[in-house]
Amino acid sequence: MSTATAADERISGSSKISKVLKRPESGAMVAAIVIFLWFALTTDAFATSGGSSTWLLGSSTIGIMAVAVALLMIGGEFDLSAGAMTGFTGLLVGILCTEYGLNIWVAILVALVLALAIGALNGFLVMKTGLPSFIVTLGTFFVLQGVNLAGTKALIGQVAIQGMAKVPYYDQPRTLFGSAFTWGENGSVYASVFWWVGVTAIATWILMRTRVGNWIFALGGAQQSARQVGVPVFKAKIGLFMTTAAAGWLVGMLTLFRTSTVQANTGVGQEFIYIICAVVGGCLLTGGYGSAIGATFGALIYGMVNQGIVYSGWDSNWLKTFLGAMLLGAVLLNEWVRRRAEQSR
Amino acid sequence: MSTATAADERISGSSKISKVLKRPESGAMVAAIVIFLWFALTTDAFATSGGSSTWLLGSSTIGIMAVAVALLMIGGEFDLSAGAMTGFTGLLVGILCTEYGLNIWVAILVALVLALAIGALNGFLVMKTGLPSFIVTLGTFFVLQGVNLAGTKALIGQVAIQGMAKVPYYDQPRTLFGSAFTWGENGSVYASVFWWVGVTAIATWILMRTRVGNWIFALGGAQQSARQVGVPVFKAKIGLFMTTAAAGWLVGMLTLFRTSTVQANTGVGQEFIYIICAVVGGCLLTGGYGSAIGATFGALIYGMVNQGIVYSGWDSNWLKTFLGAMLLGAVLLNEWVRRRAEQSR
């Protein structure tokens, strides 16, 4: 009865390559390669060590957030407070150190704990009230945005952290978050790039190879069904919100210790960039489908386009137009690749 | 067999009021009343004729867009280019009139036709490529944003329309779009408020009482099912995108003819405000549920909170924090009302 032989007459030919191409991230990968080649061939500086370290740096912080946001989106939720969180943690550490002279490591830890608490609160509100996370985290976003602006002004009288470099032990966390390896002629690979790679790897492992990963897919795909087969929905969702918050903290630290400053409006408006990168990387907005590597490629595409346009010397007024056209192009290519793979897998 | 009598033993008591409260917009309505009362009682100017005409004006343009966006969201799609569209149409009319001396009515018509074409293109891309509308219209948004800035700059050498009031026949469309009735002591009800009421009424009629309205609900609720029972999915979706584009045009005209100027960044970032208002008004982000009146109340809440905070004299640095807290409060109240109604309908 169960004649499950390898060669089933109900399947037409199938190749290994097309199986790989069927993964959610494959399209974004192809699109990233195309865009890299385009700018490498049309501009002088893009593919040099100096050029590539610039767009790698730009992509890295966005990439870390995009990966976390992708996990959350696969789990069926949004976090609009993710962008403001990067500013919040950075400002908090900056204020605690420059204004109140707190030990820098303690300040960093305090920021992490607060970020996790806010993430947990987001998750708790979403699960307890039954409101869409889009709205709940929008509320948190507004609140954080106000706190960032008014709090910073009230406490240090200006809207940007200054004098961070003079804080004792500044160099220790700077090594961890803000240092760079020189590379090639004038390139420098920043710490945030390594963090990015690490975060992507861990997220991929969790998604593909752990129980929690299985649950994340199920939460986004059909929460009711997941609940019915015994997935701990509540805990898993709160964990996801805390993950994005933690990523926000990480990016806040990376920003603070590389530039030694953060502004009150840092990160505002970025929340959608993260979502965009995740979607370009193959995540479904409705949840239940996507990958961490895809989000990383999405961020890479975004970063390359953003800097590539600068290298091309096009009028910056048109920047957004080029960005829009390239994004659309990348997503279309992405979709096309996936369709082709579906058809001939 | 079919003993469908009025008193079914399987239904416990049910009242008319709770039936009304079960509508999607009921919660937003209650929240709007609460917020109105709050500000009316705690500030002097909020409930005066002057005060209320101010927040009515602020709500009206957002309200028009929110209603159109709500229709689209009920139909299961987003339009992120809606905000930039208001700027685009306003700038276009301004440039055509001040720079090329085109007849003002012709310019208005040209802008409408172009807006509809862009809306149709959005819809066409979404339906043909199978990409999420979030991404497609994001592309259009970026493209429009760039066109607004760079196009305006290239054509008139600056980033805002100037000298509109000197254009021949300016007064005719101004009467239609920009005039105001004086009211009470120092109040003035602008044309846009009337447009807002009209748009809400028409949208409600369409949703509740026409075939197209039935289709819109079905599209968002289960597109595949709708298709299977013969709903013209393609046409209906494109129509919805054209509707938001037309609303963008209307708001563009209302802005241009009230202030006699439009700048290149008009409307950027507003697209999410529209979505927020629709959701506060009871629309589901996932589509298939919501109402036009609800979106109108959502816009009203947003407008009242925005101005009410100013009337209260609170530090405007905290504006966003208050806004976030009030939004969350309104949505929670909204949800609570709906739940109560569900339980005792």
Added chain:
Amino acid sequence: ACSGTGKEEDSATTTTGGTKNSGLTYAVITHSGPGDAFWDRVKSGAEKAGADYGATVQYNNDPDPAKQSQLIDSAVASKVNGIVVSMANPDGLEESVKKAVAAGIPVVTINSGLDKFKDFGAITHIGQSEAIAGEAVGARLKAEGGKKAICVIQEAGNVGLEERCKAAATAFGAMENLQVDGTDDAAVQASVTSKLQADPSIDTVLALGGQYAIDAVNAVGESGSKAKVATFDLSEDVVTNIESGKISFAVDQQPYVQGFLGVTTLYLKSINGNDVGGGQPINSGPAFVTKDNAAQVAEFAAKGTR
């Protein structure tokens, strides 16, 4: 491009002047948000200078210091012949600017960064900080008899705007900030109206951009207040309103000058090794436009160069 109505010459970014092509490339990197009228004039000035000298000018901007520093890095990687940069948040740019200087690329700072340009190794600084202009405006408003004022901020958390208001408040006294949503004129007008209604003792409104001055004038009319309106930056409509007395004055920081002189300084460095200013900053303004001199600037305002 546009027809010959006396507007600014065609200003594509990569203009290679009508006469010669010097083969030089300069990057202008500012902390402006997109579509900001003030910075648009800085850009126009820089591009005009580039066109005049036959140099290529690449203008880019980002209000986030992390991204602005990446733009500087990009310029260094592209091996430009000089960089003009506005340093609203000097700490955030320090590393990148120093790297550029170390790579042998001459740097000129404009608009803000007066305190730090020397430390970072820039040739000179052009323009005055927002603080100087703000203080001048505050003092003038006070001299005109203002008692209580609001400063309308159209972009939350923008370092430059905050600094303007702060400096104006220092010189004026009772001045409060009002945050508004600069992308929605109806909301700007409504917010200013509300504020004037809520507090009738406000007699002065300071706007930070031409567009918002128009909204403020409308709001004053609507609220029935007698408040005076003053503004940063010019536009055709602002000049018209100054002439008709609805705006008492506008402060012109002469952004065009900042862009033009920035590129000019680099050009002189390239072709002649000059260090303009000799290590001292060069002031670009501010100039006040009132009813008396409005007519003179009207023509330039219409062109979008003032």
Added chain:
Amino acid sequence: MTEQDSKNMDTLVEVRKIGKRYGNIIALSDVSTTVRAGEVTCVLGDNGAGKSTFIKILAGSHAHTDGELLVDGQERHFSSPREALDAGIATVYQDLAVVPLMPVWRNFFLGSEATKGKGPLKRLDVDFMKKTTKTELAAMGIDLRDVDQPIGTLSGGERQCVAIARAVYFGARVLILDEPTAALGVKQSGVVLKYIAKARDRGLGVVFITHNPHHAHPVGDRFMLLRRGKSLGDFAKADLPMDELVSMMAGGAELEALAHELERSMGADSAVVSELKEDLK
């Protein structure tokens, strides 16, 4: 009804060597049959045999990738269910095609709404639609509390009945039912069988999918058997006594093997086995 008779009747729909691939998955290949007016064609087959896929091609919901589909003798390639509906083909899908959040009555009339009034005042005839929904469902033995209830809150069988009542109400020439009785009680199933017989008597062509031989045998005129995406041929009712039908539906020999296996594992006197055997012969 003999093979001869049915040949003389109008052929409404004919498929020739039709096939459907989903990517590299071949769900259906080489299937040929005809749907004739006044005849009930039962499609039988194991789970995953391709029955629903076959149905979806006829209903215009999926386009076929191979072969030909002829409606009234003309070759067609439906690009949407709307076209099939316009050709008079109404379908009850296995997944029901309802919109969970919408009220029952809106679902019932979705795509074919009743209106009243003219011009801009043309509007939904809500009262008529609510009344019709209520009565049509009552006729099937479904006594709804409230037709304003979202259809997602109905029980599985109630939802199924809405889908059937809708197709019957709007069905014009061909009525396709994909496992309509699966979730239904005995009473409701009887009503559905009655509907099918009625539709046949009115001259409609009916395509009926079921796994229940007790449902298939009484109303079916012809039986088409699918197996792993391939057709094993058409049979007229006359050639097919009930027990043969059952054994055919269960894969014949394999069912007997199963009965034997059960006998071994559970003992010959086990209730299941004896019932199975009873069903078999």
Added chain:
Amino acid sequence: MTEQDSKNMDTLVEVRKIGKRYGNIIALSDVSTTVRAGEVTCVLGDNGAGKSTFIKILAGSHAHTDGELLVDGQERHFSSPREALDAGIATVYQDLAVVPLMPVWRNFFLGSEATKGKGPLKRLDVDFMKKTTKTELAAMGIDLRDVDQPIGTLSGGERQCVAIARAVYFGARVLILDEPTAALGVKQSGVVLKYIAKARDRGLGVVFITHNPHHAHPVGDRFMLLRRGKSLGDFAKADLPMDELVSMMAGGAELEALAHELERSMGADSAVVSELKEDLK
């Protein structure tokens, strides 16, 4: 198995005057019964009678609003299906509870994933899960092409089989099945009946919902009848011959009325009517 016997057996789950309201809709009220080890309790009733609602309370998916639920003699109020699962109650839902976009094998093991390795290296045992899924489904007569296929692309019956196989595989003490055979072919139905009998013989308590008397009668030990949300009582199998069961499932008198009505409208010799009558008596 007599009434006497079953009384002596362990009571696993007991419900007392249990009830459930959805807002003002009363879906279930005043239902009492017991689930005993080694016994199959069939829950019968019309569409919308409240069977699934009853099941969902036992499964911890919905909390009851009235009455008491006792597991092993202790009063419980399950707040999530996880708690019910931990108490050894595995359920096949009528709406199957699968995640359409996820591969078959991930769905099979969802919530009870198999892992290997220790500490941070603890990871899913993918090979084992794929193999188990394939073999468990093959044992039910479902021969999948590829367990990596999203479950949403399976046929209705195939999906049903995954849900059943999963519950059987993980079922510990109580197995609840809500219309498991609805979408299944004759062969697959036979396998499910075999599973039920096997589970019973292993000493599990089984709750089985079906509309098919031919499925209910062979395996059921006790029959609980629901009508419009109310219980009409429990019956032991001995007291209930097949024909009485059928008439009870169809609402007894009402079915006869239907047969008469059909006779009038379609003629006494109509195939449907005679089949119905046959079913009736």
